[in-house]
Amino acid sequence: MSDTSQGTGGLAFDKSKRQWPNEINVFGALILIILIFEGLGAAIMGQSFLFDSNGRFDSIFNEARLKIIILQVSIIGIIALGVTQVIISGGIDLSSGSVVGAAAMIAMSFAQVAEVNGSPNPKAVFGPAWMDLPIIVPIFVGLAIGVLAGMVNGMFVAIAKIPPFIATLGMMVSARGVAKWWTSGQPVSFPTESYGMIGGGMMPVVIFVVLAITFHIIMTQTIYGKHTYAIGSNEAAARMSGINVGRHKILVYAIAGMLAGLSAVVLTSKNLTAQSGMGIIYELDAIAMAVIGGVSLAGGRGSIIGTVIGALIFGVIISGFTFLRLDAYYQEMVKGAIIVGAVVLDQWRQQRAAMKA
Amino acid sequence: MSDIILETTDLTKHYGGVHALEGANFALKKGEHVAIMGDNGAGKSTFVRQITGVEQRTRGTVKFDGAEVNFAGPIDAREAGIETVFQTLALADDLNVPDNLFLGREKTKWNFLGPFRFLDYKAMRDDTMAGLEKTAVKIPNIKNTIRNMSGGQRQCVAIARTATFASKLTIMDEPTAALGVQETEQVENIIRTLKEQGESLILVSHNMRQVFDLVDRIIVFRRGRIVANLRKEDTDGQDVVAYITGAKTGAEFEGAA
Ligand SMILES: Nc1ncnc2c1ncn2[C@@H]1O[C@H](COP(=O)(O)OP(=O)(O)OP(=O)(O)O)[C@@H](O)[C@H]1O
Ligand SMILES: [Mg+2]
Helix, strand or coil: CCCHHHCHHHCCCCHHHCCCCHHHHHHHHHHHHHHHHHHHHHHHHCCCCCECCCCCCCCCECHHHHHHHHHHHHHHHHHHHHHHHHHHCCCCCCCHHHHHHHHHHHHHHCCECCEECCEECCCCCCCHHHCCCCCHHHHHHHHHHHHHHHHHHHHHHHCCCCCHHHHHHHHHHHHHHHHHHHCCCCCEECECHHHHHHCCCCHHHHHHHHHHHHHHHHHHHEHHHHHHHHHHHCHHHHHHCCCCHHHHHHHHHHHHHHHHHHHHHHHHHHHCEECCCCCCCHHHHHHHHHHHCCCCCCCCCCCHHHHHHHHHHHHHHHHHHHHCCCCHHHHHHHHHHHHHHHHHHHHHHHHHHHHHC | CCCEEEEEEEEEEEECCEEEEEEEEEEEECCCEEEEEECCCCCHHHHHHHHCCCCCCCEEEEEECCEECCCCCHHHHHHHCEEEECCCCCCCCCCEHHHHHCCCCCCEECHHHHHHCEECHHHHHHHHHHHHHHHCCCCCCCCCEHHHCCHHHHHHHHHHHHHHCCCCEEEEECCCCCCCHHHHHHHHHHHHHHHHCCCEEEEECCCHHHHHHHCCEEEEEECCEEEEEEEHHHCCHHHHHHHHHCCCCCHHHCCCC
16 A cells, blocks of 8 residues: 555655745845945945945944945835735735824824923924823834724725725825824924834844744744735635634734834834825835745745845845935836836746646 | 434525525435545535535535534534545645645644644644555655645645544545546545545545445436435446436436436
8 A cells, every 4th residue: 555665654755855945045136136236336336335345344344334224124124024924815915105104193193292492392293291101102002003004904805805905005095194184294203212212223123123033933833824824825725724714814914004003113213203204105115025035926925034035135226226326216216127026026936836836 | 323424304505596406315324435426517516515514505404423513614514523625625735734734723832822822833743644644645745835746646635634634524525536547546545544444435426436446335416416326236337327317317316307
């Protein structure tokens, strides 16, 4: 019955048949892109991109540029962690940028000081009773706005069965409306000192790294992660296997919303002000980070590690263009090309996967 | 206690105007292996879907293990002890073998973490190995995703899934339809193992040789109705074909189709 020469019960463990993790390819791409900029830097600018070519720093690296890259990447990277989960579950979230705007405005209103240099806060949203609140209040408000928006997204997708693209597009427009309506477009400024520390210095990077590790563990080790992959991979199979698909999707969108809310808190704390236009296009940047990192828009495939590397690639490219003194207009055009390019790459990967299957 | 594991009375399913299943009276004894045959569209899969709660029946009753049951979904059926290999495999392509075997019934630890409780990968891997060993299924590396496996290997995974978990009744809907000779043999071996272990089985199949090799009794469906109930000893291939095509109808089913 069983072919014992192949091992127990006919099971053979062929190490060569192990799949090559896609993250290694993505990491290779990161190295390649850095090398390209190093080459261009040497040829055009006569200096190194990431290394210290003028002896300005203690280490061999251009610490200033490295810092800028990871700082830049962190705030949108936090959003990308949530977007990654949504895409793996077979959905998409176009609302995160606008949710950042709404959460930024509302959270900041609860973070204001009553007095600036002895006179009342000129940007006050609420009366003095609602100012100088403990730091936990604006953080909680920011997260709650995000969770609420995410749950609404999730319910439209899971219960009303509206395509995620449409549901979150609606939220994108509405949440931006909320951000503008909140203060009739006025910026909200002058937060408490403690609030300003959340996103001060390299704190955004620390927060991003801690969250990335946490969600990496959650996605690979917990039942939440497994079911997210299962739903994105074959929703009917997941349902047949007894997974409560609707409830799970709401949870996934709520977590993505929460991360957008948190990103808003970090961003406003870093900038010490909130504006209704905050976070515009962040959703596309976050999606691009995920897709560059190997998260498949078809669902079921990708990882947090991939997205983190994708975020770094994204940051390196943007920073590389600044380094080459490319005009901001060109940068935007190239950014658009990167997003489309990442999706084309994903399509190509999907076709290859389909051919194998 | 009776020795009947499954009994349906007047089981009926209409899809709008389509009478896919009409008044099916069926009984299965404990440890018995029964084949369901019939042309494409005869209502075989529909019958399976009503028993397993994948769909809600239009009319009729289902008794399982001595009690009347109304499964709200396939999970209820599974928890009651019915393991099913559906015609469209319920596998997640991007997950590996143990993940698929345990999908929806994962072994976990630190359960106080609720939806974020941790998976017990080691326990699941060990059980997977045991299950594959029991069924003698050959898979190059269980850590690979299903996507990279052949149709036959996928089918084996789906079948190993039902065989890994002890059940009172196993239902397989055309488990070998897409398989090569060797893989078909593997699946048939699994079915023989189930027979030795005294598990009851419903096998939907178009393969006459297979049916005569494996089961005790043959039920024929035609246009949504049961038209024959034949003990293997009392019939042969030609006879069964006559029932399938409608050239013959069992005496007790006269006037049915
Ligand atoms: N969801 C549905 N809605 C409407 N009609 C359906 C539905 N499912 C099945 N049918 C119809 O019911 C009839 C029986 O289908 P069923 O799938 O049970 O056939 P089957 O005997 O399993 O055939 P096969 O051998 O091809 O698998 C067919 O005419 C089919 O078109
Ligand atoms: Mg069928």
